[in-house]
Amino acid sequence: xxxxxxxxxxxxxxxxxxxxxxxxxxxxxxxxxxxxxxxxxxxxxxxxxxxxxxxxxxxxxxxxxxxxxxxxxxxxxxxxxxxxxxxxxxxxxxxxxxxxxxxxxxxxxxxxxxxxxxxxxxxxxxxxxxxxxxxxxxxxxxxxxxxxxxxxxxxxxxxxxxxxxxxxxxxxxxxxxxxxxxxxxxxxxxxxxxxxxxxxxxxxxxxxxxxxxxxxxxxxxxxxxxxxxxxxxxxxxxxxxxxxxxxxxxxxxxxxxxxxxxxxxxxxxxxxxxxxxxxxxxxxxxxxxxxxxxxxxxxxxxxxxxxxxxxxxxxxxxxxxxxxxxxxxxxxxxxxxxxxxxxxxxxxxxxxxxxxxxxxxxxxxxxxxxxxxxxxxxxxxxxxxxxxxxxxxxxxxxxxxxxxxxxxxxxxxxxxxxxxxxxxxxxxxxxxxxxxxxxxxxxxxxxxxxxxxxxxxxxxxxxxxxxxxxxxxxxxxxxxxxxxxxxxxxxxxxxxxx
Numbered sequence: 001x002x003x004x005x006x007x008x009x010x011x012x013x014x015x016x017x018x019x020x021x022x023x024x025x026x027x028x029x030x031x032x033x034x035x036x037x038x039x040x041x042x043x044x045x046x047x048x049x050x051x052x053x054x055x056x057x058x059x060x061x062x063x064x065x066x067x068x069x070x071x072x073x074x075x076x077x078x079x080x081x082x083x084x085x086x087x088x089x090x091x092x093x094x095x096x097x098x099x100x101x102x103x104x105x106x107x108x109x110x111x112x113x114x115x116x117x118x119x120x121x122x123x124x125x126x127x128x129x130x131x132x133x134x135x136x137x138x139x140x141x142x143x144x145x146x147x148x149x150x151x152x153x154x155x156x157x158x159x160x161x162x163x164x165x166x167x168x169x170x171x172x173x174x175x176x177x178x179x180x181x182x183x184x185x186x187x188x189x190x191x192x193x194x195x196x197x198x199x200x201x202x203x204x205x206x207x208x209x210x211x212x213x214x215x216x217x218x219x220x221x222x223x224x225x226x227x228x229x230x231x232x233x234x235x236x237x238x239x240x241x242x243x244x245x246x247x248x249x250x251x252x253x254x255x256x257x258x259x260x261x262x263x264x265x266x267x268x269x270x271x272x273x274x275x276x277x278x279x280x281x282x283x284x285x286x287x288x289x290x291x292x293x294x295x296x297x298x299x300x301x302x303x304x305x306x307x308x309x310x311x312x313x314x315x316x317x318x319x320x321x322x323x324x325x326x327x328x329x330x331x332x333x334x335x336x337x338x339x340x341x342x343x344x345x346x347x348x349x350x351x352x353x354x355x356x357x358x359x360x361x362x363x364x365x366x367x368x369x370x371x372x373x374x375x376x377x378x379x380x381x382x383x384x385x386x387x388x389x390x391x392x393x394x395x396x397x398x399x400x401x402x403x404x405x406x407x408x409x410x411x412x413x414x415x416x417x418x419x420x421x422x423x424x425x426x427x428x429x430x431x432x433x434x435x436x437x438x439x440x441x442x443x444x445x446x447x448x449x450x451x452x453x454x455x456x457x458x459x460x461x462x463x464x465x466x467x468x469x470x471x472x473x474x475x476x477x478x479x480x481x482x483x484x485x486x487x488x489x490x491x492x493x494x495x496x497x498x
Contacts, residue, residue, distance in 0.1 A: 014286035024370065070278035071462060089391055089399060096171060121263050121387075121422060124274040124329065125221055129195040129207075131170030135164060136224040141257075141277055142330030143304050144415075146233040148194070148206035148240060150223035151186055155182065158212030163222045167192075169418050171201070186211040189235055196225075197279055199244055205237035226331070227255065227428070231302045241279065243428045250280030253430035257329055257438070258286045261422045261448045264386040273452035275444075285427035292379040296433040297324065304328075304428055306435045308414055310375035311340065318343035323413035325376075327435050331417030332391075335405040340414075344372070344402060351400075358399065361390075364397040374420060381437055387419045 125138045130150065137150060151159045151167035157230035167173045173192045187209040194204040209223070217223075232239050238246070245253050258275040262268040276283060282291065294306040308325040310317045318340060336344075341362065344349040364370065372383040390401040403417040425444065427436035 007423070015106075023064055026338035032113075042341065069278050070283055073192070074339070081164060086393075089361065103351060104379075109263055118258045121261055121332075123332070124259055124418070126196070126225075128225060130165055130419060131167075131171075131192050133238060134174040134195055135165070135169070138167065138220050139223045139225040140330055141225055142328070144326060144328035144330045145226035145231060146228035146236050146239045147225065147226045147237070148204065148207055149187070149225070150206060150209035150482070151212065151217055152210050154208070154210045155187075155212060156210060157208070158214050159217060161219045162217045163220060165222070165432055167208065194240055196240065197277075198365060199249060199279060201240055201243050204240055204243070205235055207235060224330070229301045232485075240431070244279065252281045254282060254427050254436075255279045256282045256425065256427040257421065258283070258425055258447075259422045261331075261384070261387065263389075267450055269450075272450075273447060275313050275447065282425070282427055286441055286444040288441045289416060291427050291436040291438045292377070293427070293429060293434040293436040294377045294379075294437070300324075301433050303412060303437050305412055306376055308374065308376060308382070308416075310373070311344065311345040312375070313335070313344045316347050318347065320467070325414035326412040326418050327421070327428075328415055328417050329421060329426075331415055332419060333401050333403045333417050334419050335403045335415040335417075337413055338404040338406050341402050341404040345400065352397075354399065358393070360404045362400050362402070362404075363393055363397045364400055366392060366396060372401070372402070376435075376437070379437070381420070383420055383423055387422055391445055406481055 052142050056117040061152055067223050085161055096127060097302060104451055123140060125140050129136045139148075141151070149485070150165045153164040153168075155162075155164055167175065167190060169360065174190055175190070176189045178189045179186070186452050187207050189205060189207055191203045191205045195208070221316060226239055228239065230242050233239060241255060256278045260273060260275045262272045263271075275312045296305055297307070303326040305324050305326050307322050308319070309322045311319045342353070344362060345353075348364045348370055350364075350368075351362050353359075354361035368386050368391070371385060371386045372388055373380050374383070375381075388401050389398050391399040393399050405415070407413065422438070424437040425440055427438070429436060
């Protein structure tokens with residue numbers, strides 16, 4: 001099969017800056033607001049969707065139906081400290097814009113790109129196993145995208161010190177000889193056996209990146225596992241989770257997250273236990289009461305998109321009408337329209353818009369405790385003031401974790417990342433398509449403390465109990481299609497959602 005190659009990969013002259021998305025992680029958790037004397041480390045990743053290169057279909061389901069299994073998460077912190085927090089904050093804003101297509105960026109109507117999380121508690125990863133024999137890798141778990149990609153052993157740009165996948169060592173790997181790339185990463189598509197939390201998919205399509213923009217990956221994370229719907233998969237492949245649920249591998253058609261908080265914990269380590277990701281069910285020990293589900297609008301199964309009916313600040317609702325919000329575990333910040341973000345900070349005395357590197361952010365007195373609420377359908381949820389405080393900019397003024405972002409076209413109006421998600425138990429349901437939230441239990445909140453054991457990259461938290469296959473024909477795009485893929489760029493949020 002001949003190889004097709006697109007322009008616009010890292011190192012080429014054809015890239016468009018609007019096609020870049022960034023992922024990241026912040027410095028170790030601290031008890032007091034971040035100050036400029038404690039710069040955050042660097043952790044960046046990107047991925048920009050292209051038109052699908054081929055289509056995959058799931059095979060008939062095996063008869064085994066396993067019990068739901070859970071896997072621990074680790075809160076990822078970057079390993080290289082930056083010279084200034086201000087520079088880190090600037091990059092967060094840039095990343096959010098690039099991922100979700102901020103004002104002035106070109107955006108594909110078919111979907112949005114991934115965000116990477118910067119900052120304390122902003123990045124969470126789990127482990128998967130790839131190949132035969134299986135080799136474990138740490139990956140970001142991202143509900144804001146749908147592709148799986150790993151750094152390849154042939155990577156020659158941007159992968160130094162990162163664990164990489166060597167296809168030659170796997171007897172089950174198949175190379176499609178189809179180039180795949182974005183504004184910041186490029187490689188080849190292939191397929192192999194993927195295991196996670198006791199589940200296995202054979203013939204799962206993923207990208208092996210041989211070119212990654214400088215600074216996008218840092219040890220011990222090797223890639224990203226997208227948990228969005230297949231309609232926004234850049235590769236055209238059915239995502240790992242969707243193959244499992246379509247083959248009736250889960251007890252319940254849901255996956256769920258609990259994310260820990262260490263942003264206000266004194267003495268927190270560079271990496272701390274990050275919570276739990278569960279496939280096929282929910283962990284009743286981690287939440288109380290009922291799960292309040294909100295349906296995804298009919299026909300919009302792309303992002304985990306649900307109606308946002310109100311945003312409150314200190315009791316005042318600043319949202320004039322219901323809008324759509326994308327729920328994104330791969331993003332740190334909360335991004336919203338410029339007018340709405342301005343209205344939020346108008347309710348906070350002595351707040352002011354950021355300028356220069358802080359454009360898009362707002363500053364407010366550090367002495368002010370701000371309570372933000374978000375209402376989805378008829379249920380209201382609160383954001384802890386500690387999560388609203390992104391960084392201390394001076395002795396008296398702090399930077400808020402809500403960022404002004406004007407999205408265009410079919411992009412969601414709001415991007416809701418870990419700043420909110422740390423405050424709830426979140427559930428992502430395949431059928432009916434919906435997102436659910438529940439209050440965290442005392443068992444969950446007790447995990448926001450020092451002394452927990454860090455999980456390591458393993459084949460899975462339990463033995464493989466079920467398998468599914470993803471099979472399909474591969475179609476190579478013609479020259480006109482390739483030109484279209486190169487010319488259309490842009491992720492939705494990009495860099496700003498930490």
